Amino acid sequence: MRLCLIVALSLLSFIAFTLQAPASAQDDASLPAGFLDQPDIFPVGVWLQDPENAVRFKAIGINFYAGLWDGPTERQLKQLQAAKMPVFAPQNDLALGKRYNDIIAGWMMPDEPDNAQTRAGGGLGPPVLPDDLIHLYRTMKERDPNRPILLNLGQGVAWDQWHGRGTRTNHPEDYEDYVKAADILSFDIYPITHPDGGIRGRLDYVARGVDRLIGWTDGAKPVWSVIEASRVSSAHILPTGDQVRNLVWLSIIHGAEGIIYFVHQFTPGFVEASLLENDPLRAAVKAINQRLQNLAGVLKSESLPGVVSIEPNAESDNAVSALVKQDDCHLYIFTGSLSKFSTEVQFGIQDGVDTGHVEVLDEARVLPLVESSFRDNFGPYATHLYKISRSKPGCE
Known part of the structure; x- marks a missing residue:
């Protein structure tokens, strides 16, 4: 280079x-x-x-x-x-x-x-x-x-x-x-x-x-x-x-x-x-x-547009974006902020996952999932990887 x-x-x-x-x-x-x-x-x-x-x-x-x-x-x-x-x-x-x-x-x-x-x-x-x-x-x-x-x-x-x-x-x-x-x-x-x-x-x-x-x-x-x-x-x-x-x-x-x-x-x-x-x-x-x-x-699987909604803490703050994927038993929401400022975001899931919890990969954190919705904070340019289990036959 x-x-x-x-x-x-x-x-x-x-x-x-x-x-x-x-x-x-x-x-x-x-x-x-x-x-x-x-x-x-x-x-x-x-x-x-x-x-x-x-x-x-x-x-x-x-x-x-x-x-x-x-x-x-x-x-x-x-x-x-x-x-x-x-x-x-x-x-x-x-x-x-x-x-x-x-x-x-x-x-x-x-x-x-x-x-x-x-x-x-x-x-x-x-x-x-x-x-x-x-x-x-x-x-x-x-x-x-x-x-x-x-x-x-x-x-x-x-x-x-x-x-x-x-x-x-x-x-x-x-x-x-x-x-x-x-x-x-x-x-x-x-x-x-x-x-x-x-x-x-x-x-x-x-x-x-x-x-x-x-x-x-x-x-x-x-x-x-x-x-x-x-x-x-x-x-x-x-x-x-x-x-x-x-x-x-x-x-x-x-x-x-x-x-x-x-x-x-x-x-x-x-x-x-x-x-x-x-x-x-x-x-x-x-x-x-x-x-x-x-x-x-x-x-490498197909993305799932429209499955997750993002509601920023302030109307002018739309810095967080998400890539949504799935496997047989989990929904994955990969998220990142393009802002140098910290922000809080609420995520809504549209495909009817059961109320439970959200695992934050690599961070040893679990977030509550209430009525298919959860909140999280983002530092400057932070990324979070969310994994949500689904209640389906064959999935533990």
């Missing part, structure tokens, strides 16, 4: 490869469906990490790699294969071959093409033209029509005034075309450690970016959210486990179908896998990931 001075993928090398190398689209009907098709697996990745740490990342619930630095190389793919860690990789002849079919989950487009691009002779030029990116996407699909292509976009997705877009700052309409250049879309903005005082601390910008990507695609493509889980470039701010959890769940509540953690640290010194070196944050991320996998089947 260019904010962190990482040029993860070179657009020029991609174009050179796609234009000069012979076409090698994969026709192997035995290609594995991959983890994305599994109903009980929620995609949780890590951005641009060395495969030598794949086993350690797997131990905290990471189930794919997004990108490979200066790769993919033989060493990288062998290490990922040994760890049984899927990867979204740049396309090259090695990765397009059949030897690593079991771990190539998909392909990566060049990172943040919507940002100003480095000129060959120095300085910055305009972003990549959407038409050029769409052409590259089509060429990559010709090489392998079976695997999805992931495109990560920059913070202009959520923040129109991001000056890193150069001449295209304040032009959000560009994204209506950028989103055509991928099968899966992600974006990154890091509000906890952000250097701009107007963005720093505004966790709602992550939800805003998810909303906008879903809107630009009419909900037709999966959207993933890149979440900061390191200092990034801040010497004085380290995200807490609660903040990371809120970012993850705000993303999901607003429609994200996958999570990618950004764990590089650049200040006061460079640490590529800084999350693995921070015991409290690593433990918190592991717990978040465990909850995501525990609820994977629920999260």
Whole structure:
């Protein structure tokens, strides 16, 4: 991500490869469906990490790699294969071959093409033209029509005034075309450690970016959210486990179908896998990931619009939103606030659950459910996950 001075993928090398190398689209009907098709697996990745740490990342619930630095190389793919860690990789002849079919989950487009691009002779030029990116996407699909292509976009997705877009700052309409250049879309903005005082601390910008990507695609493509889980470039701010959890769940509540953690640290010194070196944050991320996998089947089920009503404490306070799901015996209400102020909310359930109680997951709390209604308090940008048992035959 260019904010962190990482040029993860070179657009020029991609174009050179796609234009000069012979076409090698994969026709192997035995290609594995991959983890994305599994109903009980929620995609949780890590951005641009060395495969030598794949086993350690797997131990905290990471189930794919997004990108490979200066790769993919033989060493990288062998290490990922040994760890049984899927990867979204740049396309090259090695990765397009059949030897690593079991771990190539998909392909990566060049990172943040919507940002100003480095000129060959120095300085910055305009972003990549959407038409050029769409052409590259089509060429990559010709090489392998079976695997999805992931495109990560920059913070202009959520923040129109991001000056890193150069001449295209304040032009959000560009994204209506950028989103055509991928099968899966992600974006990154890091509000906890952000250097701009107007963005720093505004966790709602992550939800805003998810909303906008879903809107630009009419909900037709999966959207993933890149979440900061390191200092990034801040010497004085380290995200807490609660903040990371809120970012993850705000993303999901607003429609994200996958999570990618950004764990590089650049200040006061460079640490590529800084999350693995921070015991409290690593433990918190592991717990978040465990909850995501525990609820994977629920999260991948159909949503239930109109089942839950939200009545804020004040008429002007409509900051809390909800994602409603179910399994055979439970109703789940995943809720989050986009406000920096605390608020109280009353939830009403329309599908006739019995009077009883509401379990608040991960918080060791139980709320009374009276006449299909309950109340709860939300701190700034807080998220709460509610689980309500149903009285049905076969359900205890």
